[in-house]
Amino acid sequence: MPVVEYREALRQAMEEEMLRDPDVFLMGEEVGFYNGAYKVSKGMLEKFGDKRIIDSPITECGFAGLGVGAAMVGMRPIIEFMTWNFSLVAIDQIVNHAAKIRQMSGGQFNCPVTFRGPGGAAHQLAAQHSSAFESYYAHIPGLKVVMPANPKDAKGLLKSSIRDENPVCFIEGETMYSDKGEIPDGEYTIPLGVGEIKREGTDCTIIGWSKMVNIGLAAAEILATQGINAEVLDPRTIRPLDEDLIVASVKKTGRCVILEEGYPFAGVGAEIAYRISQRCFDDLDHPVARLTSMDVSAPYHRQVENSIRPTPEKAADLVKKVLYLG
Amino acid sequence: MQAQEKLNLLKYYRQMLGIRRLEEAAAKAYSQQKIGGFLHLYIGQEAIAAGAVGATEHGDYFLTSYRDHGLAYAKGTSARACMAELFGKETGCSKGLGGSMHFFDKPNNFLGGWGIVGAHMPLAVGTAFASKYRGDGRVTLCFYGDGAVSQGAAHEAMSLASLWKLPIVFICENNMYSMGTPLSRTMSVEDASQKALAYGLERDRFEGNDVLLVRDRLAVAVKRAREESRPSVIEIRCYRYRGHSMSDPGLYRTKDEVEEYKRKDCLLIAERHLAGYGIGPEDLKAIDDEVKNEIEDAVTFADESGHLPAERLPDFNYVD
Numbered sequence: 001m002p003v004v005e006y007r008e009a010l011r012q013a014m015e016e017e018m019l020r021d022p023d024v025f026l027m028g029e030e031v032g033f034y035n036g037a038y039k040v041s042k043g044m045l046e047k048f049g050d051k052r053i054i055d056s057p058i059t060e061c062g063f064a065g066l067g068v069g070a071a072m073v074g075m076r077p078i079i080e081f082m083t084w085n086f087s088l089v090a091i092d093q094i095v096n097h098a099a100k101i102r103q104m105s106g107g108q109f110n111c112p113v114t115f116r117g118p119g120g121a122a123h124q125l126a127a128q129h130s131s132a133f134e135s136y137y138a139h140i141p142g143l144k145v146v147m148p149a150n151p152k153d154a155k156g157l158l159k160s161s162i163r164d165e166n167p168v169c170f171i172e173g174e175t176m177y178s179d180k181g182e183i184p185d186g187e188y189t190i191p192l193g194v195g196e197i198k199r200e201g202t203d204c205t206i207i208g209w210s211k212m213v214n215i216g217l218a219a220a221e222i223l224a225t226q227g228i229n230a231e232v233l234d235p236r237t238i239r240p241l242d243e244d245l246i247v248a249s250v251k252k253t254g255r256c257v258i259l260e261e262g263y264p265f266a267g268v269g270a271e272i273a274y275r276i277s278q279r280c281f282d283d284l285d286h287p288v289a290r291l292t293s294m295d296v297s298a299p300y301h302r303q304v305e306n307s308i309r310p311t312p313e314k315a316a317d318l319v320k321k322v323l324y325l326g
Numbered sequence: 327m328q329a330q331e332k333l334n335l336l337k338y339y340r341q342m343l344g345i346r347r348l349e350e351a352a353a354k355a356y357s358q359q360k361i362g363g364f365l366h367l368y369i370g371q372e373a374i375a376a377g378a379v380g381a382t383e384h385g386d387y388f389l390t391s392y393r394d395h396g397l398a399y400a401k402g403t404s405a406r407a408c409m410a411e412l413f414g415k416e417t418g419c420s421k422g423l424g425g426s427m428h429f430f431d432k433p434n435n436f437l438g439g440w441g442i443v444g445a446h447m448p449l450a451v452g453t454a455f456a457s458k459y460r461g462d463g464r465v466t467l468c469f470y471g472d473g474a475v476s477q478g479a480a481h482e483a484m485s486l487a488s489l490w491k492l493p494i495v496f497i498c499e500n501n502m503y504s505m506g507t508p509l510s511r512t513m514s515v516e517d518a519s520q521k522a523l524a525y526g527l528e529r530d531r532f533e534g535n536d537v538l539l540v541r542d543r544l545a546v547a548v549k550r551a552r553e554e555s556r557p558s559v560i561e562i563r564c565y566r567y568r569g570h571s572m573s574d575p576g577l578y579r580t581k582d583e584v585e586e587y588k589r590k591d592c593l594l595i596a597e598r599h600l601a602g603y604g605i606g607p608e609d610l611k612a613i614d615d616e617v618k619n620e621i622e623d624a625v626t627f628a629d630e631s632g633h634l635p636a637e638r639l640p641d642f643n644y645v646d
Contacts, residue, residue, distance in 0.1 A: 025459070051459065056486075057485065057486070057489065059482040059485060059486060061445075061448060061478060061479050061482050062448045062451070062479070062482030062483060062485065062486045063448075063482075063486065064448070065445065065446075065447070065448020065449050065451070065452060065479065065482075065483070066448050066449075066451045066452040066455055066486060067452060068448070068449050068452060069389075069437075069448065069449030069450060069451060069452020069453045069455070069456070070452040070453065070455050070456040070459075071452070072437060072449065072452070072453065073387070073437075073452075073453050073456045073457075074456070075455075075456045075459065077452075092442055092445055092479075093445065093448060093449075096441075096442050096445065097440075097442075097445065097446075097449060101438075102642050102643070102644075102645065103423050103639070103642040103643070104420060104423060104424045104428040104430065104438070104439070105420050105423075105424065105428070105430035105432075105438065105439075106418070106419070106420035106421030106422070106423050106424065106430065106642075107421065107641075107642055108420070108430050108431075108432040109430060109432060109437070110645045141643045142643050142644070144644075165644075165645035166644045166645055
């Protein structure tokens with residue numbers, strides 16, 4: 001199986017879908033001549049030309065809305081936000097337009113647009129460039145929210161997202177673009193709404209998505225040296241959530257620790273914890289625990305910023321806590 | 327030519343009268359609580375809808391804000407589908423799910439019906455982008471009000487349309503009041519067509535109560551979009567006789583002002599044109615009766631239709 005970088009897996013997905021379907025185009029800031037702010041779209045302008053790889057001015061509301069309108073009449077736009085922090089300039093187009101077109105029109109129009117770009121924090125980018133906004137979009141009926149944690153998932157999920165007839169918020173991990181991983185040979189897709197057990201275990205379910213998957217896997221390694229066998233579950237799609245996979249895992253292990261990069265209040269983890277409390281109440285040996293970033297805007301100083309984020313050590317400690325092991 | 331123009335005029339007159347009576351019936355139904363929420367009437371602005379449809383082809387896309395009934399009706403949505411939508415019935419053009427502000431009609435290329443002021447304008451740029459990408463020859467007409475001119479989305483839309491030379495006509499239906507606030511208090515430059523200068527676009531500006539003039543002047547911009555793929559910014563000065571919506575008591579303008587504009591009513595002007603073609607009061611009465619029947623039928627139809635139950639709503643979240 002080929003080994004590729006996360007960014008290349010995304011590029012393969014876009015290129016394959018663009019070859020397959022002439023109605024797919026990519027639009028965003030620096031996607032063409034600059035080869036992409038994070039080099040995800042490197043080489044695509046040369047391959048597909050400027051009719052289909054379109055450099056946009058800095059006008060998120062404008063080009064996001066353009067994508068929504070083009071999708072309404074049957075095109076299949078990929079709209080890139082340089083980061084999801086900037087998506088807030090366009091949030092009205094996503095939430096009040098893309099998500100609601102189908103219902104408002106009585107089913108006449110749908111909106112097969114894929115909004116994609118990196119979400120969450122990188123390093124020392126400070127308050128306005130470091131937020132994890134998946135909970136904002138996961139809140140909205142009519143949207144799908146997808147967050148791949150490795151190259152295999154990135155390619156398979158992006159292909160499915162582009163083919164999906166609904167608006168998809170595809171949130172990548174800014175610090176994961178250079179991560180390498182095996183991907184299947186040849187054509188493959190991964191369905192939306194289906195999670196994956198990244199590591200089988202028996203003692204506790206660690207739920208994490210995007211960057212938190214690797215944090216969870218590293219925590220599981222630490223715990224393994226202490227004789228604790230943790231299961232790591234990656235929902236992969238936040239909305240619609242693979243609730244059955246989560247319930248089956250928590251029923252098996254009896255404990256759950258959720259790892260979330262975002263702010264704690266009304267985060268995705270809160271929704272997952274609620275659902276577990278509804279369906280696994282009698283199976284839980286400890287309340288669902290949650291490790292998020294500190295409830296503050298991201299600071300600039302390197303060590304201070306690192307100290308507010310989930311880490312494998314903090315995650316392992318929390319798993320031991322729910323096992324009443326100190 | 328003359329014979330065709332006479333037929334055109336009769337068609338436009340019928341459309342404008344249809345809108346007028348539809349809106350009057352909607353106002354009445356609202357007071358009977360058959361229609362709820364917001365209701366923004368197009369009364370007084372009818373010539374813009376009829377003129378715009380007269381200047382375009384069936385395949386051209388129309389997008390507008392929430393004052394959408396007149397444009398949808400002129401574009402081809404039946405009175406029945408309009409009234410049923412207003413009453414929230416399943417037989418409405420949006421299956422009763424949208425209501426007054428969200429008329430959609432795919433077969434007639436009426437693409438909404440939008441509630442966030444100015445926010446539909448980037449969508450219109452998107453449909454124009456799709457047309458150019460496909461080379462399908464369609465033009466997008468994007469209607470908005472004087473209130474929308476200040477919105478960021480309006481500028482982003484014009485900026486992109488100009489940069490990428492898209493087949494779109496931006497049409498500001500300037501009825502000179504944003505809800506209760508007059509132009510002088512919302513726009514530093516009251517000529518909304520001047521926004522074209524900022525983006526290197528062609529522009530035009532005229533009064534909107536003569537349907538023939540509206541049609542002919544819009545036809546220039548439509549031709550520019552279709553043949554040269556160049557956008558235009560058009561300001562059409564008009565007037566709404568009723569308030570911004572049903573809950574607006576209209577305290578911000580005088581009765582004299584409203585009466586002054588009614589003397590320039592688009593139906594009166596069209597009747598004068600028609601007289602020149604030998605269409606007299608008896609012919610007009612026949613049209614009036616026909617429209618009366620059409621609208622009464624629409625109200626009955628809407629009254630007798632059922633509505634979608636809540637259990638069906640989740641079906642509309644996603645296409646499977």
